Every structure is written in structure tokens, then in C-alpha cells.
Amino acid sequence: MEDTKFIDAGWLIDGTGGPVRKNIRLHIEKGRIVSINDSCAGDSAAAKATDFGSSTILPCLVDSHVHLWMSGTDDPVAREKQLSAGFDEIKVIISEHVKRHLSHGILAVRDGGDKDAYVMRYRNECIDIKKMPIDIRVAGRGWHRAGRYGGLIGRAPEEDQSLTEAIQYDHEVKDHIKIVNSGLNSLKEFGKETLPQFSAEELSDVVKIAKKCGRRVMVHANGKKPVAAALAAGCHSIEHGFFMGSENLKIMAEKGVVWVPTAFTMKGYAEHVENGSVEHDVSIMNLDHQLGQISKARELGVTIALGTDAGSIGVDHGYAVIEELKLLIAAGYSLPEAIRCATCNGARLLGIGAFGVISEGMAATFLVAKGDPSKLPDALSAIEAIYINGMCASDGLKSVY
Numbered sequence: 319m320e321d322t323k324f325i326d327a328g329w330l331i332d333g334t335g336g337p338v339r340k341n342i343r344l345h346i347e348k349g350r351i352v353s354i355n356d357s358c359a360g361d362s363a364a365a366k367a368t369d370f371g372s373s374t375i376l377p378c379l380v381d382s383h384v385h386l387w388m389s390g391t392d393d394p395v396a397r398e399k400q401l402s403a404g405f406d407e408i409k410v411i412i413s414e415h416v417k418r419h420l421s422h423g424i425l426a427v428r429d430g431g432d433k434d435a436y437v438m439r440y441r442n443e444c445i446d447i448k449k450m451p452i453d454i455r456v457a458g459r460g461w462h463r464a465g466r467y468g469g470l471i472g473r474a475p476e477e478d479q480s481l482t483e484a485i486q487y488d489h490e491v492k493d494h495i496k497i498v499n500s501g502l503n504s505l506k507e508f509g510k511e512t513l514p515q516f517s518a519e520e521l522s523d524v525v526k527i528a529k530k531c532g533r534r535v536m537v538h539a540n541g542k543k544p545v546a547a548a549l550a551a552g553c554h555s556i557e558h559g560f561f562m563g564s565e566n567l568k569i570m571a572e573k574g575v576v577w578v579p580t581a582f583t584m585k586g587y588a589e590h591v592e593n594g595s596v597e598h599d600v601s602i603m604n605l606d607h608q609l610g611q612i613s614k615a616r617e618l619g620v621t622i623a624l625g626t627d628a629g630s631i632g633v634d635h636g637y638a639v640i641e642e643l644k645l646l647i648a649a650g651y652s653l654p655e656a657i658r659c660a661t662c663n664g665a666r667l668l669g670i671g672a673f674g675v676i677s678e679g680m681a682a683t684f685l686v687a688k689g690d691p692s693k694l695p696d697a698l699s700a701i702e703a704i705y706i707n708g709m710c711a712s713d714g715l716k717s718v719y
């Protein structure tokens with residue numbers, strides 16, 4: 319491995335949300351970025367520099383909410399088959415989804431759970447994943463209250479157990495705790511809210527246990543009351559958060575709680591149901607309302623981490639990140655701000671220090687996307703190169719995706 323490298327790029331989006339820089343040169347030593355300067359054609363280092371003068375460099379991406387065991391197909395037969403499939407079938411599907419994430423420059427995903435904990439088993443057992451440069455953070459099986467929504471992605475505590483007891487006796491080897499604290503977003507009645515599944519007190523005990531074992535608590539919550547309970551308890555991230563309202567957004571900004579709005583789920587769904595149907599119209603209204611909340615969140619300074627809920631109907635692994643980025647931009651985010659949600663903010667939420675921003679002292683781990691920034695986010699569907707610790711990994715990646 320060459321110890322010293324120079325890479326010239328036409329544009330740099332560094333993941334901090336700051337302005338796009340033009341014509342820069344990265345100086346890389348032993349896999350780390352030593353300096354980022356303006357590139358000057360004709361100087362002594364220029365001859366040695368790798369030239370990406372017509373391309374944009376940005377950090378590798380993080381999808382902070384996926385379900386790797388489920389595909390985004392709208393075919394009810396295929397979905398039903400996946401729901402009842404055994405581990406041997408599902409592990410092939412998971413591998414395919416992982417490859418799609420990699421091909422879109424996504425080097426870390428946070429999984430939101432599955433009823434059989436297959437993603438956890440895959441991450442912990444399968445050898446092929448160890449060869450792939452992707453960080454998969456797993457929830458195992460999430461938790462919901464008996465009789466309420468959540469059976470697809472988790473389980474309920476035993477009849478004689480409290481939520482706290484169930485979590486204390488849970489020995490799954492997981493990275494974070496997933497709690498389902500509301501119903502699904504209604505696709506038939508605009509703005510319909512459901513009651514919380516757990517109280518703030520119950521959730522607060524979960525947060526205490528999670529802290530003891532160094533885990534964070536991600537909470538599926540739509541509607542004012544379910545979100546308010548999760549915030550009062552000190553949970554770390556709110557997933558979806560449809561119809562949570564401005565008061566909850568203000569609290570999130572104050573407490574630094576991360577929001578993962580998964581807005582594309584509504585657009586993806588609308589694109590797969592009959593135009594003019596109630597479900598179509600309500601999902602579009604839900605989407606518009608969510609974009610309004612995202613815009614408000616930006617104003618208030620809420621930290622948003624991009625997550626797609628890939629595996630929902632119409633939400634394909636990898637590609638959905640492009641769509642979610644477009645929706646953040648539609649809600650008023652600049653391109654660098656939207657990229658920050660999909661890089662720095664996601665990496666921080668997952669506790670990943672190896673990438674997320676491109677700055678001096680950081681590992682030289684980044685993507686090269688063809689064209690100027692106006693080609694983003696679409697250019698993420700055909701990434702020119704991926705560098706990991708200063709090494710161009712694209713050739714190696716092609717063998718896995």
C-alpha cells in the first residue's frame with residue numbers, strides 16, 4: 319500500500335452541512351486525511367494526484383432505519399412468502415439487500431428488527447458479511463405490547479412479565495433496543511393517532527437498562543402522545559414521528575433527540591396503490607404533512623438522521639436513500655444539509671467514528687460521485703468509486719455486489 323496519496327476533486331461535500339468546496343486536493347497519508355487544500359494544476363504534486371476533477375466527493379452514507387429481512391416489493395405473494403420463510407431463504411435475501419446498500423455507497427445500516435431475529439443471526443453468524451465493508455447494527459426482535467402493532471418486527475413480553483423484566487432477561491446479542499410505542503400510520507384516515515403502547519415510566523426503565531449495557535433506544539412512534547412518552551423517558555431516537563406536532567419537535571431540539579422521519583415510506587406506498595384510491599390520497603397527504611414537520615424541524619434545529627424504512631412496500635434497499643434525500647431537499651434542506659443527515663448525523667446516531675465527515679485527521683473513507691453537485695442525489699445510483707481508509711475499494715466491492 320502506498321503511504322502517500324493525492325486526490326483531486328471538482329467538488330467536496332464534507333458531511334458537516336457547510337458549503338460545497340470547489341477544486342480541492344486531499345492529501346492522504348497511511349489511510350488518513352492529512353490536509354484538504356485548494357488544488358492547483360501544474361504544481362509538483364499534481365502529476366501524482368488521482369484526478370476526479372469532474373466529480374464530487376462526499377462521505378460514505380448511513381441508512382439509519384432499514385429492515386434487511388424484507389424487500390420493498392409490492393407483490394403480496396412475494397411478501398407473504400418472505401414473512402413465512404426460514405433463515406436459509408432469508409439470509410440470501412439479506413445478502414442481496416446488503417449488496418444494494420453497498421452499491422449506493424451506504425456503509426452502515428441500523429436495522430429496526432424482525433420477528434425471528436434473522437438479521438441479528440445473519441450479522442452474528444454469516445461469514446460472507448465479514449468480507450463486506452458494511453457495518454450492520456441490529457435490534458434483534460423489537461418489543462411491543464401484547465395485542466398491539468409490532469408482531470412483524472418484534473414480540474411482546476410474556477404475560478407475567480413487565481417490559482423491563484422482559485428486556486432484562488433478553489440475551490440476544492444486539493446493538494440497540496427497538497420499542498414500538500404506537501400503531502402504524504393510518505393509510506385510510508388522515509391524521510388518525512393511536513395511543514401509546516407503553517407509559518413514559520415503563521420506557522424510562524428501559525432507557526436505564528439500555529444505558530447500563532451501553533445501548534440506545536429507538537422508538538417507533540407516530541402521533542403526539544406516543545412521541546411525548548418516548549421523549550419524557552429519555553429515549554434516543556424517534557422513528558417515523560408522523561403527526562408528532564411542534565411541541566414534541568421543540569422538546570427534541572432541546573434534548574438533542576434524533577428524528578428519523580422515513581418520509582419516503584408514504585411516497586413509495588402511494589406509487590404502488592391505485593391512483594385515486596383512499597390509500598393513495600391519504601398517503602400523499604401524510605407525506606405532505608411530514609414534509610411540513612421536517613421543514614419545522616430544520617427551523618427548530620432538530621437533528622435528523624436519514625432513514626428509509628427499506629423493506630416497506632415500495633421502499634427498496636439502497637435506492638430509497640436517494641428518494642429520502644430528495645424529500646429532505648423538498649422540505650427545505652440544502653443539498654449539503656441533506657447529505658449531513660445521511661452521513662454525519664447517521665454515523666453519530668450509530669456511534670460510528672470511522673466515517674461520516676471528510677476532514678483532516680479522519681480516515682480517508684468517502685464516495686466519489688460522477689458530475690457536479692447538481693447531479694446529486696441521483697448520481698448515487700452509479701457511484702464512480704468508494705475509498706476506504708485511503709484504498710480504492712470499488713474494484714473489491716464489485717466482486718461482492
Ligand SMILES: [Zn+2]
Binds near residue numbers: 383384
Ligand atoms: Zn421500521
